[in-house]
Amino acid sequence: xxxxxxxxxxxxxxxxxxxxxxxxxxxxxxxxxxxxxxxxxxxxxxxxxxxxxxxxxxxxxxxxxxxxxxxxxxxxxxxxxxxxxxxxxxxxxxxxxxxxxxxxxxxxxxxxxxxxxxxxxxxxxxxxxxxxxxxx
Numbered sequence: 695x696x697x698x699x700x701x702x703x704x705x706x707x708x709x710x711x712x713x714x715x716x717x718x719x720x721x722x723x724x725x726x727x728x729x730x731x732x733x734x735x736x737x738x739x740x741x742x743x744x745x746x747x748x749x750x751x752x753x754x755x756x757x758x759x760x761x762x763x764x765x766x767x768x769x770x771x772x773x774x775x776x777x778x779x780x781x782x783x784x785x786x787x788x789x790x791x792x793x794x795x796x797x798x799x800x801x802x803x804x805x806x807x808x809x810x811x812x813x814x815x816x817x818x819x820x821x822x823x824x825x826x827x828x829x830x
Contacts, residue, residue, distance in 0.1 A: 708829035709760045712822035716756035719818045735805025759818065764826050778827020779820060781812065786819040 708800060724731055732739065766785060773777045798808040 705764075705829050706825075708826050709764050710761065711829075712825040713753075713756040713760035713823045715825055716759055716818035717753065718757075719821055720752075720814055723814045723817070727810075731807075731810050734810055735806060736804045736807065756818070757823075760822050762821050763819070767823065767827050772827045775824055775828040778823050782819050782823025783816075784822070784826075785823070786816050790815050790819060 719730075763782065763785065767778055767781060770781055771783060794808070794811055794815060797803055798805075
C-alpha cells in the first residue's frame with residue numbers, strides 16, 4: 695500500500711458527522727443540564743462570564759477528536775460497529791479519561807464536574823467512534 699499521507703482516503707463526511715455528533719453530545723449535556731452542571735462544578739454564571747470568549751475555540755476539540763479517532767480506527771483496520779465501539783471505549787478509558795483526571799487530581803475541582811466531563815467525553819467518543827467505524 696503506497697503512503698498516501700496522514701488521513702488521505704478517510705471518509706471526511708464521516709469525520710465531519712462524528713465531530714458534529716461530539717459537539718451535539720456536549721450541547722445536550724452542558725446546555726440541557728446547565729443548572730445541574732453549575733451546581734456540580736462549583737462555579738457561578740458570574741465566575742464563568744470572563745471566560746466565555748473561550749467558546750469560540752470549542753469547535754476545535756470535536757474536530758481533532760474525530761480525526762484522531764478516524765486515524766486510530768483506520769490503523770486498527772476497524773470495519774464494523776462492534777469493534778469500533780470497543781476500541782473507542784478503550785481509547786476513552788486508557789487515554790481520554792486519564793488526561794481528564796489530571797485537572798481533577800491537581801486542582802480543587804469538584805467530583806461532580808469531573809463526572810459531567812467524563813460522561814460527556816465517554817458518550818462523545820462512543821458516538822463518534824460508532825459513526826466512523828460503521829460509515830460505509
